[in-house]
Amino acid sequence: MAVDPTKLRETVSTAVWELHSCTHRQLTELGLPIPTEDTGTKSQRLEACLKALPDDDLLQAAQRLLHSPHASARDKERFALEDAVWDAETVIEIPGRARCELADAIDLDELLHRPDRFERALERFWHLDDDPNVGCPVFNTGVVDWARIHDSRFDVDRVPALLAQLERRDDADAWQELAWRLVLEGDLVFPAGFAALPQLVRLAPRSMQARALAGRILERAAGHHACDDLLADCAGTITEFGETLDRHLRSRPADYLVSFRALLAVAQEYHWANAIEGFTDDIYELECPHCAAAMKIAVGRFGCYAQVWDSDEELRRELRPAVAEELTGTGRGMHRTAVRDGQGALADGIAHLFGDAQCPVCASVFNIADEYTHANRPAAFIDRVFFSAQDTGAGASPSRPADGVGTRPYAAPGTKPRRQGP
Ligand SMILES: [Zn+2]
Incomplete structure (x- = not known):
């Protein structure tokens, strides 16, 4: 780092003026250009010494003044000398x-x-x-004390080694191995998954695999993993991940849906993070809140409707999508994000999902998202809302309270129902 010569001269001068109690011999030992002993008073000699000291020798003088037993620079003067000397040294980035x-x-x-x-x-x-x-x-x-944190194979050394390798360079095989060591197929996330989150989130701005894997871990955060303490330690990391994802979504990336779902998991909307598949052909299973008829809600390019099978007879009712301006809460946040990022199909699907359905059996009308949330949302344990206040609006739906918590385990990936019938 470059040192300001004026500031350095000032610092050295202050230290030199403190040398008035030193003998002539002690002063010459400091390597300063001290005039001969019979030239005026000691103050005059110190003044002459400072005048004779060239800029190029200032740094060396500062170093000598720091290490000399005769110099008595203390506190502020000493710190100033140290700063000047350290500023001139090469900075080693760690x-x-x-x-x-x-x-x-x-x-x-x-x-x-x-x-x-x-x-x-x-x-x-x-x-x-x-x-x-x-x-x-x-x-x-x-x-992280990796020696005590196991992965899906009960190994403790492979995950930190893989993370270190992936920080150095991208490697498809390493990502694949890391993924199955942290999250086993289906629902199971292992302690190493939460312990690895900080490093995955650090890689997330530049790595699609890191975003996807951190998202998969968080999507399972509400499951039975017995790692609540590890997860609680990750609160700051999860917030940072949310900010990274939000910035990433604005760039309309190729991995939009994966990142959108990860953002839903950050916001603890686990049931949506695990359910939304992009509305190509999304199916949501529900019970009518009035007559308890089991039905499928289809939202996709093959239509948007509520479906009940009565023996061989299919009963269908078209869905009634929500008006965007009337959306509140999570639905409003999700819809606005999708619209902001030009994701038309996603925004349209969200409007249907947060709109109303009519029961094909009893003809009663209910809000789809409220019913699905009530049935599938796991209990939240960290108060974290990621969609901003102006995006989410306020208020609960008439049929379900705003904090409705699931009574059933949430639908995990791979367990989604499929379209039935012709
Ligand atoms: Zn009904």
Whole structure:
């Protein structure tokens, strides 16, 4: 880093003026251009010395002043000298991953007599929250202890190795192995999945695979994984992932639907994150809230209708899509995001999903999203709403409360019902 010569001269001058108690010999040992002893008073000699000191020698003088036992620069003067010397040194960038590995390797209990006091002092003097360059916590705080976190094969070493490999370079085989080690087919997410989230989210802005895998993990966050503590530790990471996804969606990317579903999982709309398939041919199973008839709601290019089979007879009623301006809550947030990003088919599907259906059996009319949410939404355990307040509007539907929580397990991917009949 370049050093300001004026500032450096000022710093060195302040330190040199403090040398008035030094003997002539001590002053000459400092390598300063001190005039001969019989030239005026000591102050005059120090003044003459500073005048004779060329700019090119200032840095060397600062280094000597720092290390000399005769110089007595303290507090502000010493810090200024140190800053000047350090500014001139070559900066060695340490990548975030290396810092994390170092932090992981250091055992504070072994290194220090009172690690608790050290960590308190560190928090007092080093405000990492304000430092955008710090990608992971210092020392052991919050660092993943991979030795205790297993993947789907009950291994503890492969996931950190794969993550390190993928941070260095993209590799399709490594992504594939990582995916099945973190999330087994269907519903199961393993502790290593949540432990890997921070690194996946760091890769998410530049990696489609990282976005998809982090999304798959979060889509299963409401399942029975016994990792609530690991998930709670990821709150900041999940918020960061939401911001990354929102920026990514605005660019209308090829992986729009996958990223949209991941954003729904970030917002804890797990039942939608696991159900929406892009409305090419989406099917949602419901019961009529009035007569309990089991029906399928179809939304896609083959039509948008409620369907009930009575023996061999198909009963159908067309859906009544919501008017965009009248949408509230999650539906409004989802619809506005899709419209903003030019996703016409998705926006149209959402309008149907958050609109009304008429029961083909009893002819009663009900809101599809309310019924599906009531039946499928898992209990939320972290208060996190990602769609912004102006996007979601307010208020609950007349038929279901706004905080309606599911009474059944949510529909996991791969368990979606299929269209039935001709
Ligand atoms: Zn009915």
